[in-house]
Amino acid sequence: MTISFASFAVDTAASAKAGANAYSIPHTALNNNVTMPVLGLGVAKLSDEQTEASILAALESGCRLIDTAASYGNEAVVGRAIKASGVPRSELFVTTKLGTSRQGYASTLDACRESIDRLGLDYLDMYLIHWPAPKVGKYLDSWQAMIHAREQGLVRSIGVCNFTEDLLTELIDETSVAPALNQVELHPLFNQERLRRFHAEQRIVTEAHSPLGFGERHIIVRVIDNPTVKAIGAKHDRSPAQVLIRWSLQLGNVVTPRSSRPHRIAENFDVFDFELSDDDMALLNGLHNGTRIHHHPMTFLGT
Template structure:
C-alpha cells in the first residue's frame, strides 16, 4: 500500500497531496472502486452531488473500516442548489447520502454567473464551516474575477480552487493568481481527456527515462507545480500506479518541457458553463 504525503491548505487543514476522483463512476462500480482506492492507500476521495454517487462513496468509506478522521472527503454543491438557504439544505442532503457528520472540503462546483447566486452560496458555506459541519471550504472552476468577488463581499477567500489542469491546459496564469491569493490549486482531469496527452513523445520519453508510466510522469508534473491532482480510474492497476508518484522527481527542464504542450481546455468555460 502506498503512503501519500500530506500538505497544508491555506486555512491550516492537513490534506493528502493526491486524491481519487469518482466521476463518472456510478452504482456498485463506484462503491467497489472507492473501496479499492482506500485499500491501495488513497486517503482523499472526491465526489459531488451532481455525480450521483455520494451514497456509494459513503458506503465504501464505511466498509473500509478506516477511522473517519483518516479519510479526507470532498463533495460539491450543484448548480440547482445555488443560493443561501438552498446551499444549507443541499449540504445536509449530501452529508446524509455520504453517511457522515461532517465533510472535510465543500466546494461550489461551478460559478454559474448567469444565476448570480454563488456569493450567497459562499455565505452559507462560511456558516457551515463556523458550525463545524465542514472543515474547509472552496470552489471549483472559478476565475480570478469570481474568486475576488467572494473575498470582497465576505472577507473570506476560498482555500481551494479545483480546476481543469493538465499539460494540454497548464493554467499558468490562474496558478499565479492562486499563489498571490494563497489559494490551493487542485487539478481535475489531471491526465487529460483522451486527447492523446499520454502518447505525446515528450511524455513517453520522460516515462522511459525515469522507468515509470506516462501517467505517472504527468501526475508528477502536477505535484512539482504545487498542484494537487485528483486522477480517476476504474482500473485497480492504474489506480495503484497513479498513487505511486512520490519516489521520483522531474527536473525543472523536464517539467517545463511538459508545460509547453498547451492546446486549450477540454471542459466547460467557467463564464458560460451551466451545471444543474
C-alpha cells in the same frame, strides 16, 4: 519537516498522522490550517459498482482523499465504500460539491446537510461550489452560506471549482474569506499558470481535475498519448499517467485522477519515489497551447 512542491509546503508530520497506509502521501496545509492529502481519487462518471471498487482499491493503496459531488449521483455509494473499508473516519478527507440547481443561501445549507446524510458522515472535510454559473447569479449567496456551514461545524474547509481570477476576487472582496481551494481543469495543454500565480498570492490551493486529459462536450484529448509525455515516461520507466500526476504535484497542485481499474489506481498512487528533472518539467510546461477540454466556466450553467 516540510517538502516544497513549488507553491505550497507539504507537511510530512501531518502525513504521518494520516495512518500507516498513507505515510507515503504528503499533506498540504490549507489557508485555515486544516491539512489535506496532495493526491486522491476522483469518482466522476463511474457506475456504482466501479465507484465502490475504485474507492476500496484506492484506500488499499494509501489514498485518503476521496473527491465526489452531488451531481455524480454516487455519494451514498461513496459512503458505503468508506464504511466497508474499515478506515477510520479521522484518517479520511472527503470532498463533495454543491450542484448549480441548489445554489442560493438557504438551498446551499440544505444541500450540504443532504450530502452529509447521503455520505453517512457527521461532517465534510471540504465542500466546494461545483461551477460558478455566473448567469445564474447565485454563487455569492452560496459562498456566504458555505461560510456559515463552516461556522456551524458542518464542514471543515470550503472552496470552489472552476472559478476565474475575477470571480475569486469578487468572493474575497465581498466576504473577506478566500476559498481554501479552487479545483480547475489543469494538464500540460492547459496549465493555468496565471491562475496558479494568483492562487499562491491568495493562499488558495490549486487542485487539478482532469490531470490525464480526456474530456467532454465531444472534445476528447488524451494527454497520456502525447509523444513528449510518453518519452519522459520511458526515460523514468514510468507510465504516462504517472508522469502527468508527478508533473502536477511538482507544480504544487493537489491532484485527483479518476480510474476504475485497480491496477491503474495503484499505479497512480506510486509516484512519490521518483522526481522529474527541470528539463522534464520545462518540456511538459512547453506543451501548453490553451486546449480546454471542459466547458468554459463563464458560460457553462453547471451541473
